[in-house]
Amino acid sequence: MSDRAPTVTDVYQARPEEACPVAIYLSRVPAGFPSPADDYVEQTIDLNEHLIRREASTFFVRVAGHSMTDAGIHDGDILVVDRAVEPTDGSVVVAALDGELTVKRYRVGEKHASLVPESEGYPSIPIRKEQELVVWGVVRHVIHEVS
Amino acid sequence: MDTAFALVDCENFYVSCERVFEPSLRTRPVVVLSNNDGCVIARSQAVKDAGIPMGAPYFQWEERLDAMGAAVRSSNYALYGDMSRRVMHELEQVALRLERYSIDEAFLTLPALERDELYAVAQQLQRRVARRQGVPIRVGIGPTKTLAKVADEKAKGNRPVDTTLPPPGRVYVCPDGEARTAMLRTVPVAELWGIGAAWAETLHEHGVETAEQLRQQPDSWLRRVLTVVGLRLATELRGLPCLELEDVPATRKSLIRSRSFSGRVTDEPTLREAVGKHAQRAAEKLRAEGLVAGYLEVFITTKRFGEPPHYANAAGGTLRPVTHHTPILLRHARRLLRIIYRDSPTYKKAGVILQQLRPETPRQGHLFDDPDPDDVALMDAVDQLNRTMGRGTVGFAAAGVRGERDWTMKREQRSPHYTTQWSDLPVAKAEG
Numbered sequence: 001m002s003d004r005a006p007t008v009t010d011v012y013q014a015r016p017e018e019a020c021p022v023a024i025y026l027s028r029v030p031a032g033f034p035s036p037a038d039d040y041v042e043q044t045i046d047l048n049e050h051l052i053r054r055e056a057s058t059f060f061v062r063v064a065g066h067s068m069t070d071a072g073i074h075d076g077d078i079l080v081v082d083r084a085v086e087p088t089d090g091s092v093v094v095a096a097l098d099g100e101l102t103v104k105r106y107r108v109g110e111k112h113a114s115l116v117p118e119s120e121g122y123p124s125i126p127i128r129k130e131q132e133l134v135v136w137g138v139v140r141h142v143i144h145e146v147s
Numbered sequence: 148m149d150t151a152f153a154l155v156d157c158e159n160f161y162v163s164c165e166r167v168f169e170p171s172l173r174t175r176p177v178v179v180l181s182n183n184d185g186c187v188i189a190r191s192q193a194v195k196d197a198g199i200p201m202g203a204p205y206f207q208w209e210e211r212l213d214a215m216g217a218a219v220r221s222s223n224y225a226l227y228g229d230m231s232r233r234v235m236h237e238l239e240q241v242a243l244r245l246e247r248y249s250i251d252e253a254f255l256t257l258p259a260l261e262r263d264e265l266y267a268v269a270q271q272l273q274r275r276v277a278r279r280q281g282v283p284i285r286v287g288i289g290p291t292k293t294l295a296k297v298a299d300e301k302a303k304g305n306r307p308v309d310t311t312l313p314p315p316g317r318v319y320v321c322p323d324g325e326a327r328t329a330m331l332r333t334v335p336v337a338e339l340w341g342i343g344a345a346w347a348e349t350l351h352e353h354g355v356e357t358a359e360q361l362r363q364q365p366d367s368w369l370r371r372v373l374t375v376v377g378l379r380l381a382t383e384l385r386g387l388p389c390l391e392l393e394d395v396p397a398t399r400k401s402l403i404r405s406r407s408f409s410g411r412v413t414d415e416p417t418l419r420e421a422v423g424k425h426a427q428r429a430a431e432k433l434r435a436e437g438l439v440a441g442y443l444e445v446f447i448t449t450k451r452f453g454e455p456p457h458y459a460n461a462a463g464g465t466l467r468p469v470t471h472h473t474p475i476l477l478r479h480a481r482r483l484l485r486i487i488y489r490d491s492p493t494y495k496k497a498g499v500i501l502q503q504l505r506p507e508t509p510r511q512g513h514l515f516d517d518p519d520p521d522d523v524a525l526m527d528a529v530d531q532l533n534r535t536m537g538r539g540t541v542g543f544a545a546a547g548v549r550g551e552r553d554w555t556m557k558r559e560q561r562s563p564h565y566t567t568q569w570s571d572l573p574v575a576k577a578e579g
Contacts, residue, residue: 056236057279059566065577073577084279094575099171103575117577136170136281 051141057084059137061094061101067117068092068103078143079103085138092139097125101136150256151265151288152295152388155238155272157231158283158317160251161189164230165220167281168565168573176217180205184221184559193217221561228467229566234280241272246392250467254292254392262320269318289321292390293383296340297321297358301330331359331384341380346373358384402440404429405498412494418447419481425499426473426480433471433501434526441469441503443476445483449492460487463500471507472526 052058061079071092073079079094087093089108094101095115104115104125115134116124127134157163161179166172176197179189187194187203197215199208205219212219231250239245242255257268269286276284287299302319322330337347339358349372355361361369362384369378379389404425412418422445433440444463462483470476480499563571 054279056233056240060569060572061575062572063577064574067577075577078572079575083281096170096173099169099174101168101170101573101575103577119577 051080051143053140054082054084057137058082058140061103061137063103067119067122068105070118070120071105072144073103073118073139073142074144076145079139080141080143081137082140083137085140087135087138094136094139095134096136097134103139106135149259150243151259151290152292152392153242153255153257153269153272153286153288154248154292154295154299155253155255156285156287156299157234157251158285159189159191160231160282161220161222161227162191163282164227165218165223165562167230168226169218169562172218176212176215177220178205178212178217179220179222180560181222188222191217219560221559223562223564225564225567226562230280230282231467234276234282234284237276237279238272241268241275244392254295256392257288259290262322265320266318269320273318283317285317287319287321290386291383291388292392293340293380294321294386297331297334297384300334300338327386328359331362332357334358336361339380339384341376346377349373401500401502402429402432402438402504403498403500404432405446405496407496408494412497413492415484415488418488418494418497419484421497422447422480422484422499423477425497426476429499429501430471430473430476433504437507438504439469439471439507440476440501441466441505442501443479443483444500444502445480445487445498446500447484447487447494447497450495458489458492460489462486463502469503469505476501 048055059081061081063073063075063077063079066075068074073092081094085091087106089106091106092103093106093115094103095106096102097115102115105118107114107116107124113127114124115127162172162177165177165179175191176193177189177191178187178194178199180186181188184205187199187201187205187208190199190201193215194212194217197211199211227250234251235245235247235253238253238255242257244256246254248254257265260268265288269288272286273284276282285299285302287295287297287302289295289298298319298321302317321327334357336342336350336355336358337344339361342350350356350361353372355364362381364381366378366381369381373380382389406421406425408421412421426443442463442465444461446459446461448459449457464479464483466475466479476499484497563573565571565573
C-alpha cells in the first residue's frame with residue numbers, strides 16, 4: 001500500500017505461555033551444597049492447565065452486572081469461556097443477544113430453549129429457532145476476586 | 148493420490164474477527180482500514196456488493212459507507228494475529244500437515260478420500276472453525292496445491308451470505324477425469340497461481356488461453372517457453388503434485404546482543420534504553436545478513452551473589468509476520484521488558500535474543516504480509532547512514548533519544564485488544 005507510512009506494524013501478541021515464563025532458576029548454590037530438593041523440582045503449577053482445556057477456542061470475558069449472582073457470577077468477574085463445548089440443559093453460557101454479549105443459564109424446555117438469569121427479578125428469554133448462533137460459548141470457570 | 152491438498156481461506160478475515168467480539172456488526176456492513184486509517188483493507192460482503200474496491204482510499208468512500216450504515220474499524224493487528232493463531236491451531240487438529248500461507252490462509256494435507264467424503268470433511272471444518280473461533284472459512288480441495296488453489300477460486304464463485312455462519316457451498320472439491328477437463332476449460336491462464344502478467348501475455352500470443360490448454364502442452368514446449376516453473380505448474384494441473392507443503396524451517400540459529408552494565412542500574416528507563424540499543428543492533432545485524440526473525444526474547448539479570456537477592460528473568464514472543472524491522476523489534480522488546488521488570492534490584496546485564504532466523508525471501512504472499520517498500524527503504528537509509536557516518540548517526544527514539552515522546556499511529560476506531568490484554572476483555576452483560 002503506497003499510502004502506508006513507514007511505521008510500526010502491530011505484530012501478534014506473544015502467546016501467554018511464551019510471554020510470561022515463570023522464572024525457573026536453580027536454587028542459589030552458596031558453596032557447592034546442592035539443595036536436597038533439587039532432584040524433585042519438575043515444574044511449577046500452571047493455572048492455565050487447570051482452566052484451559054482447549055487453548056484455541058478458549059476466551060476470557062469480563063462480567064458487567066448483577067443478574068447472575070445466584071449462580072456465583074458477580075460484577076467484574078472473569079469468565080473462562082470455551083466455544084468448543086456444546087451447550088446442554090443447565091450450562092452457563094455467554095450468548096449474543098440484541099447485538100451484545102450476555103451471560104445466562106441455558107435451559108432446554110419442551111417447546112424451545114431459553115436463557116435464564118439467576119437473580120431476583122430478571123425475566124428469562126426464549127430463544128427462537130432461527131437464532132442458531134445465539135450461544136457464543138459455554139462458561140467453564142469463573143475467576144472471582146475475593147479480597 | 149496419497150493425500151489431498153486443501154486451501155483454507157478465512158472469509159473477510161479482519162471483518163470476521165471484529166464480528167466475533169461485537170455481535171451487532173454481524174448484521175451491518177463493515178470495513179477495516181489500513182494503518183493510519185488511509186485505505187479500506189477488509190470489507191464485509193455487503194460492502195463488496197456495493198462496489199467499494201479493496202484498497203480504496205477511505206476519504207473517497209466515507210460518505211457512501213456512512214449512507215449505507217457501515218461500521219468502520221481501524222486495523223487491530225493484535226486481535227487478527229491472535230485469531231489467526233487460533234484458527235491455524237484448530238486446522239492443525241484436523242490436517243495431516245499444515246502450511247501457514249498468510250495471516251488468513253493455510254494449505255492443509257488431508258487423507259485422499261472420495262470426492263463426496265472430502266466435501267463432508269471440508270464442511271465439518273467450516274462448522275468447527277465457525278463454532279470454535281467464530282470465523283467463516285472457504286475451502287478448496289484438489290490433488291495438488293495448484294488445483295486446490297483453482298478449487299478455492301471456484302468456491303469463491305458461490306455467492307456468500309453475509310453472516311458468521313459458513314455459507315453452504317463455499318467449498319469446492321476438484322473433480323476427476325472429464326469433469327476436471329471441463330472445469331479447467333473455464334479457468335483463464337491469467338488467473339492461475341504463479342502466472343504473472345508477462346507469462347499470460349506470452350501464452351496469449353501462443354493461443355493458450357485456458358488452464359486446460361496449458362496442461363495439454365508438451366513438456367518440452369512448457370520448459371522452453373515458461374521454464375521449469377511453468378512445467379511444474381502444468382504437471383500440477385495434471386494432478387501430479389510437484390509442490391510440497393512448506394514446513395516451518397527447522398533452523399535454530401539465533402542472534403544474541405547483550406552487555407553487562409558498567410555502573411549500577413536500577414531504574415526501568417535506563418534498562419529500557421539498553422534493551423532498545425541491543426534490539427537496534429540486532430536488527431541491523433539481521434538486515435546485514437539478509438535474515439528475518441520469528442521470535443524475540445528479552446532477558447535481564449542482577450548480580451548473581453550478594454544482596455538484594457538474585458533476580459533474573461526472560462520473556463519472549465512470536466513475531467508474525469517475521470521481521471527485521473527495527474521499530475517493530477524495539478516496540479516488542481519494550482513490551483517484553485515491561486513484563487519481567489521488577490523494581491529495586493540492581494541489574495547487572497540485559498540483552499535480546501532473536502530466534503527462528505530464516506533468510507528473507509521474497510515470496511508470493513499476502514498483500515499485507517510483505518514489508519512495505521517504504522519500510523524497506525527507510526531501513527536501508529538508516530543502515531547506510533550508520534555505516535557511512537558512524538554508528539548512532541540515525542537511531543530510533545526508543546533506543547534512547549532524550550526527551551522524545553513515543554509516537555503513535557492514527558487508529559481512531561480501533562477495537563479493543565480483546566484476546567491479548569486483560570484491560571480489553573470482551574464484556575458480557577449480566578443486566579437482564
